[in-house]
Amino acid sequence: MEIKxxxxxxxxxxxxxIEVGKKYIINTINPHSYCIAEEDDEFKSALTSSDILIPDGVGIVWATRFMYGAKIRKISGYDLHMHFLNLLDKEKGKVFYLGSTGSTLTKIQNRLQREFPNIDFYSFSPPFKPVLDKEDNQLIHKIINDIKPNILFVGMTAPKQEKWVHQNKSFLDVDVICSIGAVFDFYSGNIKRPGKFWIDLGLEWFPRLIQEPRRLWKRTFVSSPKFLMHLLISKFSASS
Structure with missing residues (x-):
């Protein structure tokens, strides 16, 4: 099902x-990324050109109901990650994690081998730069294409990761590319994901804000009000 x-x-x-030979670019959208995209044309282009764009934010779920009366459910980046790992384990496929640090990638590998023993794991920690240069990208392309993974998970934080995928997707021999950011830290155990109680209440953002106030304050206290104001203006201007 799709909704505009x-x-x-x-x-x-x-x-x-997983349809072999057909490339899918999968991204997520939440109120914070929506607000960033409204001021960043390249990021917006990356999101709008996604083959699959999922609502990773209860704000998007509420907004679609408010604007269009549509009832949808949140699909988090973590849900996306586990969904494809389960598919890949059944098919005995290959997964590649691009991003984060070597130590985090090792933690991911150790957990993956326990939980999904049929999946072949590969990874690479790229240089920590605002923008990767041509030589960096050529090396990454070669490493990934030599392996030809079924799934590529990219974790470089938004909007860097979505822009990178948008710019480099045509050079990558991969079936599915997913930008999943913080999932690398959740799955590795670096950061504890809020429990089912908070998720079911639609308040997963609250414990995360308590855990990481310096990183997440802006999306809560700046982007969320901005997103709400944008919705209100759009709703009432359309009805007037």
């Missing part, structure tokens, strides 16, 4: 299989 939200086509379901 402003300039975005949001998908409410994930694919039930």
């Amino acid at each position: 939200f402003k300039d975005y086509i949001i998908h409410t379901q994930l694919p039930s299989s």
